[in-house]
Amino acid sequence: MKKKYTIGWLPGDGVGVEVLEAAKIVLDRLDFNAEYVHGDIGWEFWCKEGDALPQRTMDLLNRVDAAMFGAITSKPAKLAEKELDPSLQGKGMTYRSPIVRMRQSFDLYICLRPTKSYPGNPLNFKENIDLVVFRENTEDLYAGVEFSPVPDELKETLLKLAKPFKAFDGLANNDYAVSCKVNTRKGSERIVRAAFDYARKHGRKKVTVVHKANVVRATDGLFLDCAREVAKDFPEITFDEANVDAIMMWLLKNPFNYDVLVAPNLYGDIVSDLCAQLVGGLGFGCSGNIGLKLGVFEPTHGSAPKYAGQYKVNPIATILSAKQMLEWLGEIDLAKQVEDAVAEVIKEGKVRTYDMGGSNTTLEMGQAIADKLPALATA
Numbered sequence: 001m002k003k004k005y006t007i008g009w010l011p012g013d014g015v016g017v018e019v020l021e022a023a024k025i026v027l028d029r030l031d032f033n034a035e036y037v038h039g040d041i042g043w044e045f046w047c048k049e050g051d052a053l054p055q056r057t058m059d060l061l062n063r064v065d066a067a068m069f070g071a072i073t074s075k076p077a078k079l080a081e082k083e084l085d086p087s088l089q090g091k092g093m094t095y096r097s098p099i100v101r102m103r104q105s106f107d108l109y110i111c112l113r114p115t116k117s118y119p120g121n122p123l124n125f126k127e128n129i130d131l132v133v134f135r136e137n138t139e140d141l142y143a144g145v146e147f148s149p150v151p152d153e154l155k156e157t158l159l160k161l162a163k164p165f166k167a168f169d170g171l172a173n174n175d176y177a178v179s180c181k182v183n184t185r186k187g188s189e190r191i192v193r194a195a196f197d198y199a200r201k202h203g204r205k206k207v208t209v210v211h212k213a214n215v216v217r218a219t220d221g222l223f224l225d226c227a228r229e230v231a232k233d234f235p236e237i238t239f240d241e242a243n244v245d246a247i248m249m250w251l252l253k254n255p256f257n258y259d260v261l262v263a264p265n266l267y268g269d270i271v272s273d274l275c276a277q278l279v280g281g282l283g284f285g286c287s288g289n290i291g292l293k294l295g296v297f298e299p300t301h302g303s304a305p306k307y308a309g310q311y312k313v314n315p316i317a318t319i320l321s322a323k324q325m326l327e328w329l330g331e332i333d334l335a336k337q338v339e340d341a342v343a344e345v346i347k348e349g350k351v352r353t354y355d356m357g358g359s360n361t362t363l364e365m366g367q368a369i370a371d372k373l374p375a376l377a378t379a
């Protein structure tokens with residue numbers, strides 16, 4: 001008997017709904033035995049309930065094997081408060097990004113973002129690019145340890161401990177904010193180890209750690225130290241170090257110098273967007289948020305409100321995220337079928353969404369990819 005999976009299905013809003021619909025056309029054509037359970041998430045639930053990621057959706061995520069997530073609209077805190085149902089206003093509710101909450105609540109510490117240039121994609125920066133980004137996904141500047149206004153206790157401590165910093169002269173007028181970058185040894189070690197394990201498993205030659213330890217000495221220094229330590233366990237893999245600013249240039253100059261990249265959360269966010277652009281941009285940036293028990297797979301693009309309802313955006317990023325989900329579930333053959341089908345449609349160039357210079361819809365792209373899949377054996 002084939003295992004039956006339970007997949008959380010979280011479209012969210014805007015084009016998130018549309019790209020997930022396209023991915024479903026593909027998944028439905030596979031020999032993949034799954035029950036898809038819808039989860040409420042998104043702007044609508046923030047406005048109505050004061051929570052964009054309601055507890056019932058958290059409970060659902062606790063019981064699924066994996067989840068697919070589309071995208072959600074986020075707005076700055078002050079605007080978000082204004083759109084809340086009047087009965088909820090003034091209660092001190094603050095909007096926090098649901099995807100960041102999911103990553104932290106379920107300890108999805110790996111953000112895995114493969115970026116590959118599929119032959120025939122008119123948007124490829126260069127052919128034969130094949131990079132894999134490992135982004136730490138739970139801490140760093142995303143830790144949520146932020147203050148605005150800054151409470152007196154923190155102000156006093158800062159004044160005492162950080163005297164040399166000239167800008168603190170302005171503390172008296174209270175016109176400043178503090179976001180703490182928090183990186184732990186555990187968090188740093190496990191993401192670097194995940195990158196090396198992946199490199200070993202997939203025959204990759206090199207792992208590059210991305211940092212800014214020359215300036216951000218404490219946190220990036222720790223991250224870099226951890227990386228150097230972990231690298232010793234993988235003598236067959238070349239270990240390389242790069243400053244985050246410099247690597248933005250080098251990746252553009254020669255992406256072939258890189259293989260697997262590993263970075264703290266915010267640098268990983270930035271590096272992975274650049275890498276996505278090297279292979280066609282937002283329509284191709286796929287990702288997996290992976291922990292020990294749960295994986296949540298999503299395109300890296302947002303909800304693109306200006307395209308919502310038009311079924312125009314490219315679903316390939318989402319379909320490749322579904323492929324990552326299959327891989328993570330151990331359905332390696334199915335994952336390969338999906339990737340081959342995507343590659344085939346890109347190579348043929350007959351069906352293209354607007355970003356690729358075509359006029360096909362989101363669902364037509366999904367259908368074209370599904371049509372390339374091997375026919376299902378009928379029992």
Ligand code: IPM
Pocket residue numbers: 097099100269300302
């Ligand atoms: C990403 C996105 C998110 C992030 C946003 C939507 C919170 O940019 O997944 O890369 O910053 O992590």
Ligand code: MG
Pocket residue numbers: 269270273300
């Ligand atoms: Mg991002």
